[in-house]
Amino acid sequence: MTPTNYQLAISDALKRPTPGRIPFSVEFMPPRDDAAEARLKHAAKTFHDLGASFVSVTYGAGGSTRERTARVARRLARQPLTTLVHLTLVDHTREELVDILREYARLGLSNLLALRGDPPGDPLGEWIPTAGGLTYASELIELVQSLPECEHFEIGIASFPEGHYRAASLEEDTHYTLAKLRAGANYSITQMFFDVEHYLRLRDRLAVDAEHGHKPIIPGLMPITSLRSVRRQMELSGAALPPALERRLERAAAGDEEANREAIREVGIEVTTEMAERLIAEGAPDLHFMTLNLVRATQEVLHNLGMAPAADMDVIR
Numbered sequence: 001m002t003p004t005n006y007q008l009a010i011s012d013a014l015k016r017p018t019p020g021r022i023p024f025s026v027e028f029m030p031p032r033d034d035a036a037e038a039r040l041k042h043a044a045k046t047f048h049d050l051g052a053s054f055v056s057v058t059y060g061a062g063g064s065t066r067e068r069t070a071r072v073a074r075r076l077a078r079q080p081l082t083t084l085v086h087l088t089l090v091d092h093t094r095e096e097l098v099d100i101l102r103e104y105a106r107l108g109l110s111n112l113l114a115l116r117g118d119p120p121g122d123p124l125g126e127w128i129p130t131a132g133g134l135t136y137a138s139e140l141i142e143l144v145q146s147l148p149e150c151e152h153f154e155i156g157i158a159s160f161p162e163g164h165y166r167a168a169s170l171e172e173d174t175h176y177t178l179a180k181l182r183a184g185a186n187y188s189i190t191q192m193f194f195d196v197e198h199y200l201r202l203r204d205r206l207a208v209d210a211e212h213g214h215k216p217i218i219p220g221l222m223p224i225t226s227l228r229s230v231r232r233q234m235e236l237s238g239a240a241l242p243p244a245l246e247r248r249l250e251r252a253a254a255g256d257e258e259a260n261r262e263a264i265r266e267v268g269i270e271v272t273t274e275m276a277e278r279l280i281a282e283g284a285p286d287l288h289f290m291t292l293n294l295v296r297a298t299q300e301v302l303h304n305l306g307m308a309p310a311a312d313m314d315v316i317r
Contacts, residue, residue: 006108006110006152007077007080007082007083007108007109007110007111008082009110009111009154009186010054010082010084010111010154010156010186010187011154011186011187011216013053013054013082014053014187014216014218014285014286016053018051018053019050019051019307020051020302020305020306020307020308021280021305021306021307022280022284022285022286022287022307023053023285023286023287024050024051024052024053024286024287024288024289024302024307025052025053025054025055025056025084025218025286025287025288025289026043026047026052026055026056026288026289026290026291026298027055027056027057027058027220027288027289027290027291028040028043028044028055028056028057028058028072028076028291028293029057029058029292029293030057030058030060030068030069030071030072031068031072031293036293039293039294040072040293042295043291043293043294043295044076044079044081045079046295046299047081047291047295047298048079048081050299050302050307050308052081053082053286054081054082054083054084054111055076055081055082055083055084056083056084056085056086056113056189056288057069057072057073057076057083057084057085057086058086059085059086059087059088059115059117066100069085069086070085070103070104070107070109073085073104073107073109074107074108074109077107077108077109082111083109083111084111084112084113084156085104085109085111085112085113086112086113086115087100087101087104087112087113087114087115087140088115088116088117088118089115089116089117089129089130089133089134089135089137089139089140090116090117090118090119090120090130091120091130091133092130092133093130093131093132093133094132094133094134094143095132096133097133097134097140097143098143098147101143101144101147101149101150101153102147102149102150104150105147105149105150105153106149110150110152110153110154111153111154111156112144112153112154112155112156113155113156113157113158113189114137114140114141114144114155114156114157114180114185115137115140115157115158116135116136116137116140118236123236123237124165124236124238127166136176137157137158137180138176138179138180138183141155141157141180141183141184141185142183142184144184145184154186155184155185155186156185156186156187156188156189156218157177157180157181157185157187157188157189158188158189158190158191159177159188159189159190159191159202159206159217160173160177160190160191160202161190161191161193161195161198161199161201161202162191162193162198162239164176164238165237165238165239166238170201170205171205174205174206174208177206178206178208178209178212178213181206181209181212181213181215182209182212185215186215186216187215187216187217187218187285188215188216188217188218189218189220189288190202190217190218190219190220190288191220191237191239192220192221192222192233192234192237192239192290193219193220193239194241194242194245194271194275195242196275196278196279196282199217199219199279199282199284200282202217203217216285216286217284217285218284218285218286218287218288219279219284219286219287219288220288220290221272221275221276221287221288221289221290221301222272222289222290223268223269223272223289223297223298223300223301224249224264224265224267224268224271224272225261225264225265225268225297226257226261226264227249227250227252227253227257227264228257230249230268231246245271248267248271249264249267249268252264252266252267265297268297269297269300269301269304272297272301273301273304273305276301276305277305280305289301295311296311299311
């Protein structure tokens with residue numbers, strides 16, 4: 001396969017002219033059933049039409065979505081959407097990872113997010129490397145670079161505004177993030193966060209490396225639509241909601257989250273819009289929305305930013 005068969009690199013996609021004030025991108029999950037497939041199809045078309053800079057596709061623990069990840073990513077690439085495919089080390093030997101990378105290359109999927117991944121069953125549990133596998137995301141980066149079929153891959157990594165939950169300190173987290181950037185990663189996408197100061201301080205910490213610390217740091221945003229859901233997601237990531245935001249959401253819930261879902265959504269959309277405005281002002285390279293394969297919440301934020309028409313409330317949310 002020649003280089004002309006490969007997709008535009010994410011770092012180049014971020015430099016293209018954008019119809020909005022800033023490039024935006026979205027994260028999708030491989031669908032599990034027909035209803036989820038319909039939601040993804042609708043979301044992909046909508047975000048394509050709105051001018052998304054790229055889309056990313058997550059990867060299940062232990063390769064539980066391996067085939068679906070590749071199938072969905074290939075379909076999105078044909079839309080065409082610049083597509084970033086995730087890959088983790090969980091439950092994979094080195095040989096299996098090589099096979100997956102070669103399959104991605106065969107499909108023309110040349111943008112890779114290299115992740116260690118969370119322990120299966122308990123994301124906050126002890127990380128135990130797979131026998132015959134790799135231990136660190138930096139090793140996956142090196143593996144990609146060692147394969148002739150993947151020489152045109154561009155590699156991204158995860159970064160953690162509040163520090164990875166396993167890191168002993170922010171300094172240690174910075175050390176490991178910079179190690180991945182020095183190993184050859186071209187940019188990072190952050191774990192979701194709800195305080196822009198955390199993002200800005202991450203940027204400051206990485207900037208100590210004049211050569212690699214200024215690579216794009218793409219902020220990961222998730223408009224809150226459920227207090228219960230966001231609490232669970234933050235718990236699984238080892239982070240926490242800012243107390244002031246949690247109190248604001250609790251006031252909106254008024255003791256009955258189900259009855260006051262729209263009030264919670266309104267707060268979530270408003271908060272994400274405020275965060276996005278500040279990130280734009282601070283020079284963020286892109287806004288990366290974790291969509292759960294839905295459209296409405298992200299489109300509402302984009303509309304508030306003057307980057308999309310109002311969402312159609314009658315379509316799949």
